[in-house]
Amino acid sequence: MSSVLRKPVRLGLTPSDIHTNTDLRLHNTLSLPAKAEFFATFHSVPELLSILRWTEQHELPLRILGGGSNVLMRPLVSGVVLRSGMRAIQPLNNDGSHCWVAVDAGVNWHDWVVASRTWGFGLENLALIPGTVGASPIQNIGAYGVEVADCIEHVEGIQRSTQQWHRWSANDCRFGYRDSLFKHELADDVIITRVVFRLSKHFQPTLSYGPLQSLQEQHDLTPEQLVDAICRIRRSKLPDPASIPNAGSFFKNPLVSNQVAQSLLQQYPTMPVYWQPNNQAKLAAGWLIEQVGWRGRGLSHAKMHDQQALVLTTDGNASLADVEALQVAVQGAVMSQFSVTLEPEPQYFG
Ligand code: FAD
Ligand code: EPU
Secondary structure (H helix, E strand, O other): OOOOOOOHHHHOOOHHHEEEEEEOHHHOOOOOOOEEEEEEEEOOHHHHHHHHHHHHHOOOOEEEOOOOOOEEEOOEEEEEEEEEOOOOEEEEEEOOOEEEEEEEOOOEHHHHHHHHOOOOEOOHHHOOOOOEOOOOOOOOOEEOOEEHHHHEEEEEEEEOOOOEEEEEEOOOOOOEOOEOHHHOOOOOOEEEEEEEEEEEOOOOOOOOOHHHHHHHHOOOOOHHHHHHHHHHHHHHHOOOOOOOOEEEEOEOOOEEEHHHHHHHHHHOOOOOEEEEOOOEEEEOHHHHHHHOOOOOOEEOOEEEOOOOOOEEEEOOOOOHHHHHHHHHHHHHHHHHHHOOOOOEOOEEEO
């Protein structure tokens, strides 16, 4: 590939739409040092299509980035890093019990949660999760007893391998715990352009999660009060990436068989266990990490957070290798004491 071919002017876009050799440190919440060969933002579907055509013509790799709050950025991202600058929210339909609203991928997730109450309810427990609407189906974001899958009608986007616009129903998306079709068969093949949500017209709060149970007594609880309570809980445990770089939970909570969970409980009777359908049990990775002594401990520029051992933080000067070294050390300690595998939640980017 000649470097001449890679000049952004060939995209036929204005210079403000595409940048070369872009610093990605501010585009990932772990603040890992990285550069993108090209960095483009699309503001309309035609603009997206023209970037895709140019990328295909020149056989460049392409990856789409949201807020960078769930990625492990590699130091050099070759080809095009694409971002959605589309930010419309459009109510579509209303049947008295539900309202359907289409939200562009580039909308900030928390802004959408706050705005959603204009049309309906269901997203309150997902307040303050960083990132964009477009990324929310990728790992089926979840918190405090709710997953985004509960409110998704369908996902719209462009499938690069077929060059077709496509609509995936919630069923097609095969949502699971921190999982979807977009992490498997369709990994890196889909550019989600918007998500259609189905919101309930009746506020039926989910208050099963421990610290929320006290709100069950409050019969006049409003959606605003629930959002405020969620924000308070999150701020007390989770570091703000603006001051302490992190990507939220660094590992998923491991799913094991009932039998494994029972046998661990015999040895560790205080271990938290969340019993699941299909003979499975979810363990609390934060608890496991704390037990093996990594809470508040680190290596080089990376550390497991003092208030929440599941959150890996950096001091802003960590390299990807520093993060990986800590990941391996923590995984090894948990494996050797509990024989449980911890799988990272953030995905490699680049
Ligand atoms: P990015 O990190 O930019 O991207 C994540 C992945 O999605 C990448 O593979 C990317 O290629 C892909 N992607 C992004 N946009 C698109 C698109 N338009 N089309 C196709 N693919 C796309 N997660 C939870 O589930 N629950 C939590 O409670 C939670 N708390 C967090 C707290 C903190 C402090 C932090 C830093 C993170 C937390 N997270 C949580 C993780 C993260 O916020 C979510 O995974 C979020 O959805 C990532 O959004 P993003 O826009 O930053 O995606
Ligand atoms: N715990 C410890 N020590 C710790 C951390 C946790 O003992 O250092 C114990 C807690 O006492 C509790 C249990 O572990 O008994 C679970 O902790 P918590 O309620 O804080 O939730 P979590 O399992 O650590 C998960 C999600 C979060 C989500 C919260 C709230 C995963 C991987 N993480 O965390 O999601 O916000 O529940 O629902 O499922 C994310 O995905 O990035 C994320 C932040």
